[in-house]
Amino acid sequence: MTDASLAADINATCRLHGTFTLRSGKVSDTYFDKYLFEAQPELLERVASRMVELLPEGTELLGGLEMGGIPIATMVSAKTGIPAIFIRKKAKEYGTAKLAEGPDFNGKRVTLIEDVITSGGAVRDAVNELRPAGAIVETVICAIDRSPEPGESLRDVDLEIRSVLTRADLDAAEG
Numbered sequence: 001m002t003d004a005s006l007a008a009d010i011n012a013t014c015r016l017h018g019t020f021t022l023r024s025g026k027v028s029d030t031y032f033d034k035y036l037f038e039a040q041p042e043l044l045e046r047v048a049s050r051m052v053e054l055l056p057e058g059t060e061l062l063g064g065l066e067m068g069g070i071p072i073a074t075m076v077s078a079k080t081g082i083p084a085i086f087i088r089k090k091a092k093e094y095g096t097a098k099l100a101e102g103p104d105f106n107g108k109r110v111t112l113i114e115d116v117i118t119s120g121g122a123v124r125d126a127v128n129e130l131r132p133a134g135a136i137v138e139t140v141i142c143a144i145d146r147s148p149e150p151g152e153s154l155r156d157v158d159l160e161i162r163s164v165l166t167r168a169d170l171d172a173a174e175g
């Protein structure tokens with residue numbers, strides 16, 4: 001069940017009005033600036049607590065997606081004791097040259113942690129890199145699913161989306 005007070009606080013903290021080009025290339029008059037809640041420990045903690053409730057059983061690693069997913073995954077990791085990996089958009093080009101920093105994920109059940117899903121493109125890219133490298137990825141938990149049909153945008157890669165808040169929750173909070 002949606003936490004109306006969390007929706008109200010996230011909406012008041014993160015909703016921006018203007019003209020924004022999104023990652024997908026679409027233009028929107030609304031942007032949810034996740035860093036504005038992630039920078040507030042109390043709000044980050046409330047989002048992470050809700051994510052703990054949504055975590056699938058058997059999760060062995062939390063996969064925080066660069067960049068906004070990483071603070072949330074760190075907080076969920078601290079609350080649950082489940083280790084995290086930090087997934088880059090692109091493998092580092094020197095040093096360890098890893099795509100995902102942290103422990104080996106080969107053969108492990110990785111639950112992805114994301115800040116915002118709009119088209120699902122960023123999560124899809126990550127899944128398409130992690131699965132061939134041996135990760136078992138079945139679920140993503142996101143703070144905000146602002147896609148037109150929440151929960152549906154990653155069916156093509158057989159990924160379940162569990163969200164703390166949807167665009168409708170935030171619009172209801174906006175009034």
Ligand SMILES: O=P(O)(O)OC[C@H]1O[C@H](OP(=O)(O)OP(=O)(O)O)[C@H](O)[C@@H]1O
Pocket residue numbers: 023024065066067068069114115116117118119120121122123
């Ligand atoms: O579902 P999509 O259409 O892919 O859009 C959502 C993605 O866009 C943003 O990423 P951005 O590249 O702005 O990331 P960052 O600030 O988290 O690095 C957001 O953090 C998601 O990863």
Ligand SMILES: O=C(O)c1cc(=O)[nH]c(=O)[nH]1
Pocket residue numbers: 021022023024030031032033034116117118119146
């Ligand atoms: O689609 C995006 O790029 C996007 C939308 C949004 O509301 N917030 C965000 O951080 N990214």
